[in-house]
Amino acid sequence: AQTVTQSQPEMSVQEAETVTLSCTYDTSESNYYLFWYKQPPSRQMILVIRQEAYKQQNATENRFSVNFQKAAKSFSLKISDSQLGDTAMYFCAFMVRYGNKLVFGAGTILRVKS
Amino acid sequence: EAGVAQSPRYKIIEKRQSVAFWCNPISGHATLYWYQQILGQGPKLLIQFQNNGVVDDSQLPKDRFSAERLKGVDSTLKIQPAKLEDSAVYLCASSLGGTAQFFGPGTRLTVL
Numbered sequence: 001a002q003t004v005t006q007s008q009p010e011m012s013v014q015e016a017e018t019v020t021l022s023c024t025y026d027t028s029e030s031n032y033y034l035f036w037y038k039q040p041p042s043r044q045m046i047l048v049i050r051q052e053a054y055k056q057q058n059a060t061e062n063r064f065s066v067n068f069q070k071a072a073k074s075f076s077l078k079i080s081d082s083q084l085g086d087t088a089m090y091f092c093a094f095m096v097r098y099g100n101k102l103v104f105g106a107g108t109i110l111r112v113k114s
Numbered sequence: 115e116a117g118v119a120q121s122p123r124y125k126i127i128e129k130r131q132s133v134a135f136w137c138n139p140i141s142g143h144a145t146l147y148w149y150q151q152i153l154g155q156g157p158k159l160l161i162q163f164q165n166n167g168v169v170d171d172s173q174l175p176k177d178r179f180s181a182e183r184l185k186g187v188d189s190t191l192k193i194q195p196a197k198l199e200d201s202a203v204y205l206c207a208s209s210l211g212g213t214a215q216f217f218g219p220g221t222r223l224t225v226l
Binding site for chain 2: 004033035042043044045046047050091093095098099100101102103104105106107
């Protein structure tokens with residue numbers, strides 16, 4: 001079974017600064033997908049970024065980028081130029097194959113301070 | 115394009131009562147998921163439908179939970195009878211079958 005671990009229950013960052021959220025996972029699969037989802041206080045889960053395990057290049061979406069270390073089974077999210085609207089719960093998630101369920105970590109609460 | 119719709123948004127019931135949640139996925143999305151999110155935890159899959167067939171219900175407590183997806187569109191999730199530990203947010207998500215899942219706003223259930 002796949003497991004996802006987020007070891008930082010809460011993080012805070014000053015507006016305009018950079019923050020990194022950590023995630024590790026465990027799987028015996030060689031190909032899979034990794035995700036970061038954002039859940040603002042309104043509760044609607046939004047996809048932030050996605051990484052395919054067979055791609056060595058780290059995914060980037062505007063201010064969001066990942067550091068994917070396949071051998072270490074590590075998948076961290078870097079948020080640059082943090083904004084107040086980035087305040088949310090962030091979940092790391094794993095999908096073993098196309099269309100399958102998402103397996104989520106416990107989440108990290110990120111607070112951006114002005 | 116309309117997103118995933120869920121109702122009700124909030125529900126408070128006494129233990130041993132029954133409750134039902136409704137989900138309307140994004141039009142054309144064949145795959146529908148129900149997740150349970152207990153406070154302080156990440157969402158956990160309860161059941162996955164492909165059209166109106168069940169793909170994965172291995173984590174669904176079948177003695178009290180049931181779900182259906184009639185005509186491969188809307189879905190309902192029912193709990194009967196509810197227990198205190200069922201207090202959670204119930205999230206519905208849909209997808210075209212790829213990796214992108216789109217989530218609804220969720221239903222927050224409180225069991226007293």
